[in-house]
Every structure is written in C-alpha cells, then in structure tokens.
Amino acid sequence: MLSAEVGEHMLERHAPAKEARSTYVLYLLVPAIFLTVTLLGGLRISSPDNSFVFLRPALICLIFAVLLVVLFVRGRLIEFSDWFSNDLTTLTNITNAFVLLTLFSACTQVFSSLLPESGLPFWIIGFCFFWTLWNDLFLDFDAGRLLKSVFGLFGLAFVLKYLVLQNLTAPSNSNWLTAIIENPGKETLTWLLDLPRYSASTGYIQFFTLILFLSGLFILPRSTRK
Numbered sequence: 001m002l003s004a005e006v007g008e009h010m011l012e013r014h015a016p017a018k019e020a021r022s023t024y025v026l027y028l029l030v031p032a033i034f035l036t037v038t039l040l041g042g043l044r045i046s047s048p049d050n051s052f053v054f055l056r057p058a059l060i061c062l063i064f065a066v067l068l069v070v071l072f073v074r075g076r077l078i079e080f081s082d083w084f085s086n087d088l089t090t091l092t093n094i095t096n097a098f099v100l101l102t103l104f105s106a107c108t109q110v111f112s113s114l115l116p117e118s119g120l121p122f123w124i125i126g127f128c129f130f131w132t133l134w135n136d137l138f139l140d141f142d143a144g145r146l147l148k149s150v151f152g153l154f155g156l157a158f159v160l161k162y163l164v165l166q167n168l169t170a171p172s173n174s175n176w177l178t179a180i181i182e183n184p185g186k187e188t189l190t191w192l193l194d195l196p197r198y199s200a201s202t203g204y205i206q207f208f209t210l211i212l213f214l215s216g217l218f219i220l221p222r223s224t225r226k
Helices: 002-041 059-074 090-114 119-136 143-168 176-182 184-193 201-219
Strands: 043-045 052-054
Touching (some): 002 090, 059 090, 059 143
C-alpha cells in the first residue's frame, strides 16, 4: 500500500516536468526545425564563384505541400481535431496554427529543393511527385506507413537530382569552346536538359536539410492534448 502511494506521488511530481518538455518540443523545437528547413531549402551555391543563391519555390511546390499536409491528416500523423478545437484556448489554437504553418512552409521548400529548377527533368520529376501524392490520397495509411512512404519518395528524388542529374551537369567554364572540347557529353546534356550549374556543396546542404525535415516529422506530436 505504501509503495503504491509512493509511486503515485512520484508520477504526480514528474508529470509537470514531462508536460513542460512536451511543450518545449512542440512550440520551440519543432518550429525551429521547420523554419530552418524553410531557409535552407531555397539555398543554392553557384558554380564556380561559390556565391549564395536563394530561389523562391515554384507554384507547383505549394500544391505539392498542400497535398502532403492533407496526407498527414488522412494518415493520422496529425490528429486535426486535437490541434484545433473549441475546447482549446484561442491562444493555443493560434499557436498550433503557427506550428502547422511552419510545417507547410518546410514541405514547400523541401519540394523546391528536390525538384530540378528547370528543363525537362523539372516536368518529369514534378509529374512523378504529383502522381504519387494524388494516388496516395485514396489509399489507407497509418502514421508509420505514411512516414516510410515519404522517406522513400524524398530519398529517391534526392538521389535523382543530386547524384544522377548533378553528375550530368558540366562544370561552369568561361571559355565555352574549351568546355565543349573537354566535356562534350556533359555540355550537350547540360544544354539539352537545361540543367543549372551548382557547386557540389549544394548537395551537402540539401542532404542536411532533408534529414532535418524528416527528423522534424518524426518528433512532430500527433496530438497537442496533454
């Protein structure tokens, strides 16, 4: 009897600390992760001068982000009724809306990061994104399967853009005749596919951005109710 009372007392004592940690994770750590992804997702390092280039996302990225957030709700990665409810205070509802807004902006920039910037690859990979997301809307997902699907989709897109297409891009050279002589195949593919020339460090930055985004999804709580 005494041990049971001691256990209940310890649980009551640790409950406020656990609730505080959950609050910090939801309202500080998660938005910080998604805002960092939003910033880095539009960053590119140009070649050969290694200057910073910030790109705005294409309109199609906003559509993809909407579809992905809807998938998160359908897959119960986000319990919408637990994020927005009349039972919650107005401040809590507004704060929850801010967290989801940072999630939406991060989704937009991740798609912008993984889509080629122009040319035929942009339309091919963009169509693959749309086809996959649209079909997933009509499938039954749980949170675990949905996360695995997102991880696989984004991982494949990263490999295609930064390992395959990036290696097809010829290095920038002020003397176009020399560039054609030294890298005729790459110069031809760069011209035909309209591939931009970025430094290899761009791939490292976007790899970190993608890992950060997936980590944010992993720690994003399904419900905000304590």
